[in-house]
Amino acid sequence: MSASPACAVVTEFFDRYRAHDIDGMTDLFSINADFSYVPFELWGKQRVLRGDGKVGTVGKAIWTGFIASFPNLTNTVHSITGNDDGDVVVEADIAGTQQLAWGFIAPTGQQFSEPHLFVFHVDDGGLIDAVTGYWDNAGISRQLAHNEVD
Amino acid sequence: MLTTLTAGPAATTTAFLDAFAEHDVAAAVALADPQVALVVHPLGVRAGDRAALQTVLTELTTAFPDLLLTVRRVIVTGDVVTALFTIEGTQAAAYAGVVNQEKHVDLSHAWRFVIEDGVITAVSAYWCQQQLYRRLAVKRFDQVAIVGGEQS
Numbered sequence A: 001m002s003a004s005p006a007c008a009v010v011t012e013f014f015d016r017y018r019a020h021d022i023d024g025m026t027d028l029f030s031i032n033a034d035f036s037y038v039p040f041e042l043w044g045k046q047r048v049l050r051g052d053g054k055v056g057t058v059g060k061a062i063w064t065g066f067i068a069s070f071p072n073l074t075n076t077v078h079s080i081t082g083n084d085d086g087d088v089v090v091e092a093d094i095a096g097t098q099q100l101a102w103g104f105i106a107p108t109g110q111q112f113s114e115p116h117l118f119v120f121h122v123d124d125g126g127l128i129d130a131v132t133g134y135w136d137n138a139g140i141s142r143q144l145a146h147n148e149v150d
Numbered sequence B: 001m002l003t004t005l006t007a008g009p010a011a012t013t014t015a016f017l018d019a020f021a022e023h024d025v026a027a028a029v030a031l032a033d034p035q036v037a038l039v040v041h042p043l044g045v046r047a048g049d050r051a052a053l054q055t056v057l058t059e060l061t062t063a064f065p066d067l068l069l070t071v072r073r074v075i076v077t078g079d080v081v082t083a084l085f086t087i088e089g090t091q092a093a094a095y096a097g098v099v100n101q102e103k104h105v106d107l108s109h110a111w112r113f114v115i116e117d118g119v120i121t122a123v124s125a126y127w128c129q130q131q132l133y134r135r136l137a138v139k140r141f142d143q144v145a146i147v148g149g150e151q152s
Helices: A001-020 A023-029 A057-069 A137-143 B008-021 B025-029 B049-063 B129-135
Strands: A029-043 A049-055 A074-082 A085-095 A111-122 A128-134 B032-040 B044-049 B068-077 B080-090 B103-117 B121-126
Touching: A001 A023, A001 A074, A001 A085, A001 B129, A023 A029, A023 A057, A029 A057, A029 B025, A029 B129, A057 A128, A074 B080, A085 B068, A085 B080, A111 A137, A111 B080, A111 B103, A111 B121, A137 B129, B008 B025, B008 B068, B008 B080, B008 B103, B008 B121, B025 B049, B044 B121, B068 B121, B103 B129
Parallel strands: A029 A128, B032 B121
Antiparallel strands: A029 A049, A074 A085, A085 A111, A111 A128, B032 B044, B068 B080, B080 B103, B103 B121
């Protein structure tokens, strides 16, 4: 997968994400694509729920819940670069206004906009087979007026 | 040395990471343009320069004197190099407003570098400050200087 087609697939992913087309988003991934949202940690008393797994199970559930909690969720892509190995790196802001609970954060109608960095890999068939996301959850929590770390 | 990448933008980036891993802040910072465009999202740095980069690295290596940096991936996409790495260490001094409780930290980072003519001209650093606070036993974002003692 050369850089240009790989970047086009990832650009299409963010277009569909902006349109809240979750099925369309997941259609861009291979059937067993890996998913890792590194900052995603929910600490319970006896276990930690992490944002690691597969797009079809963990990723789709997170995207669905995120859009439900932030019905005007949107994204702004600032940079997208790729290489001939299928790697694509994206800097994008994710933003929205909270209407439902998200994790431990109760809805207060606050807005957030937070810079994210995503690393994708696009396979030879033109499907995304891995996505990893990085951002600062403290920034999101503060913007949503949630001051408790856990 | 951390990697065997020896040419192009990757070489500059790995030289930076090698120096950072060895706590040689001066050598790391010397690879950056004096007017490097530094953004460190978790620290609220939006328009930093080389001096700010030096401060960021110095504070990390000072607060965590046993800091261990492990590079997971280096991704070259033209003049942009993205480094995915983890840092581990034990707090020995105040950091980012958090008092020292000698807590251990392990934290994933993603740093995006722009390299022009072998010089770092832009850096954008991403990590989750909530994960950092959690590991340092901070309970509230609006009271980071007040920490609990139960978490390890």
